[in-house]
Amino acid sequence: MPPASDTTAVVLLSGGLDSSTALAWAIRQQGWKCHTVAFDYGQRHRVELEAAARISSSMGACSHRVISVDLRSIGGSALTDDVDVPMDAHDDSGIPVTYVPARNLIFLSLAAALAETLAASRLVIGANIRDYSGYPDCRPEFLQAFARTVNLGTKAGQSHERQLQVVAPLIDMDKAGIIQLGLKLGVDYAQTRSCYAPQADGRPCGHCDACHYRQQGFEQLGMLDPWR
Amino acid sequence: MPPASDTTAVVLLSGGLDSSTALAWAIRQQGWKCHTVAFDYGQRHRVELEAAARISSSMGACSHRVISVDLRSIGGSALTDDVDVPMDAHDDSGIPVTYVPARNLIFLSLAAALAETLAASRLVIGANIRDYSGYPDCRPEFLQAFARTVNLGTKAGQSHERQLQVVAPLIDMDKAGIIQLGLKLGVDYAQTRSCYAPQADGRPCGHCDACHYRQQGFEQLGMLDPWR
DSSP: OOOOEEEEEEEEOOSSHHHHHHHHIIIIISOOEEEEEEEESSOSOTHHHHHHHHHHHHHTOSEEEEEEBOGGGTOOOTTTSSSOOOOSOOOOSSOOTTOOTTHHHHHHHHHHHHHHHHTEEEEEOOOOHHHHTTOGGGSHHHHHHHHHHHHHHSTGGGSGGGOOEEEOTTTTOOHHHHHHHHHHTTOOGGGOOOOSSOOTTSOOOSOSHHHHHHHHHHHHTTOOOTTO | OOOOEEEEEEEEOOSSHHHHHHHHIIIIISOOEEEEEEEESSOSOTHHHHHHHHHHHHHTOSEEEEEEBOGGGTOOOTTTSSSOOOOSOOOOSSOOTTOOTTHHHHHHHHHHHHHHHHTEEEEEOOOOHHHHTTOGGGSHHHHHHHHHHHHHHSTGGGSGGGOOEEEOTTTTOOHHHHHHHHHHTTOOGGGOOOOSSOOTTSOOOSOSHHHHHHHHHHHHTTOOOTTO
16 A cells, blocks of 8 residues: 655535635645535535546646535435525524434544545545534534544554544635735635526526625625626 | 434445344334434445345334445545455554544534434444454544533533433344344344455455454354355
């Protein structure tokens, strides 16, 4: 088994604003060789899968994969079930119905398997403070515990020089700060997709949580979202 | 969200000897209401999926699900790749080529999501000492770290009474001990499937690691494997 490369990373790329910025940070600010991975999990907002492929290619990632995992058979979320995505009700208290049980745990686990196969030493995720008030699997404590678990449970983790690091470069940033960083690094936000319940033609609904926080971010910078 | 039920468990059921025994332990010795889950991950030995469904039903589980997750797109293992499964070469040192990167981490993560949806308080896995010499994701330290991670990362884990426990009842047992326990609990081992590289008609190859350790277990008890 080859030693892990300090410059190779696997980046979780949903095609949204945060993960696209995290990818730009890894490639353009850190100079890492990045392999991107998206997940086809039965989400309503499937336009993000096409966006992820486009962004991976235009940012110069080494490879892009879509891993299929059927979270519909688990249920429990407005993002995969026949439960409605809430519109114009941006409640900051508690965990939203768009929470998908253990989603980041599942995605990070699959990405960790890919990192092991590719001998990558880093896993990059766009988790951030805006989300972790609502989603427990975006918290730094969770990400640290995950890294420890993966190193105990993988072949790679058994050797000190192949231990995997989980990197969340946006963890302390708000949406406006993330957009500023991305613009500096040349992210084309017109390519990114964030909406949880896009219209039939792929355009954003403009009313779900994801649309709301994205708009708020651009507004704080006195900008129009280039996607709209 | 309903409180977790102390008597409800999700059991990882591959259809093999260990997981079938773990299910018998959970239903017949602990009296838990068990929901079983198997994974269609592109494995060569797909007969185990049919075995899992049969065993779940005959043991009286409340429900059985098959979750699809495409580990072939990750690669890195003789169980999913076009790499040959080793025959008649039972090397106890090091991690075997049948190791699937982060497999238990991925399966436990999906099962944890299901446990959250079903308000189950326990996750039962048939990991044991025979395997954890070779597979790092069968070690008790890994299972403990996983439980901590899942409780930090799920909605259920945020409330003390809904924390998930990971239970590995066979962790310290060898194959012969597992078979003895299962026979006491009425497991019909003729229904279970263990072989990594079954023949076209579903019969075991008799030469892979899984066949070898299974045969050894029955031989130690002076028995014939009822499957053969």
